[in-house]
Amino acid sequence: MLDFIYTDGWGAFAVMLFFQIPFLFFFIRIVYRKAYKNTGASETDPQKYPLLEGIWIATVVALFVLVNVLSVVYMPPVTTAAMIKKGGDFQEVNVTARSWFYEISNREYEVGRPVIFSAKSVDTVHGFAVYHPDGRILFTMMLMPGLEEASTLVHTFTEPGEYKVRCLEYCGIVHHGMQDVLIVR
Ligand SMILES: [Cu+2]
Structure with a gap:
């Protein structure tokens, strides 16, 4: 019934708004107090x-609505859901993270062809962060163990090169050594 949250960008947007509701109540309460209960101090x-x-x-x-509406298209879950819904020629890649390495079904991708990363962890919390050859971080995923479904993210590489992968969630004594390399041609 709640599948729309995952399959439609507007579903993710609605969930994000839902979590702002407590802040909205808090805000209204403060404004109410200042307006009716503590009006003395102001000139x-x-x-x-x-x-x-x-x-x-x-x-x-x-401002709140504007910022949310303008930025929603940059949220990875939203872009991923929208791209998967739209369909197309994807390269599918399965990533399994474990202490302290990755099993990646395919490490070579083509420029311009969207890659669906389906990633999961089998032991503890790991990260899957992909870096542009110039050192910029392109995206990161937080991989929680025990989830039934893999986390997915679509990324389209626009330049060839060697893209480093690093774990960005502290996962134990060899966390720093948890690295890999992806090749884009
Ligand atoms: Cu780690």
Whole structure:
């Protein structure tokens, strides 16, 4: 029933908004208290409070909505869900992380052809971070053990080269040695 959360970008967006609700209540409570219970300290004419608060709330709400709407397309789960839904010519790669190495079904990819990384961990929390050859981090996944389904992320490599993989979740004494290399041609 709740599949839309995973298969539709708007589902992920709705979940993100859902988790903002407690902050919204907290915000309204503070504004209410300042407006009706503790109006003494300010030198502003109390009659102007409703107007100032209205402007303030409208500004915050507008900024909040704007930032969320503009940035939603950059959320990896949203882009991944949208791309998988759209379909196309993907390269599918299975990644299994364990202490302290990766099993990767295929380490060579083509420029411009989207790669679906399906990754999971079989022992403890590991990371799967891919770095551009110039050192920039392109994306990272946090892999939790015990999940039934693999975590998925679609990435399209736009330049050939050697892309380093590193674990970015501390996973034990050889965490620093948990590395790999992907080749893009
Ligand atoms: Cu690690």
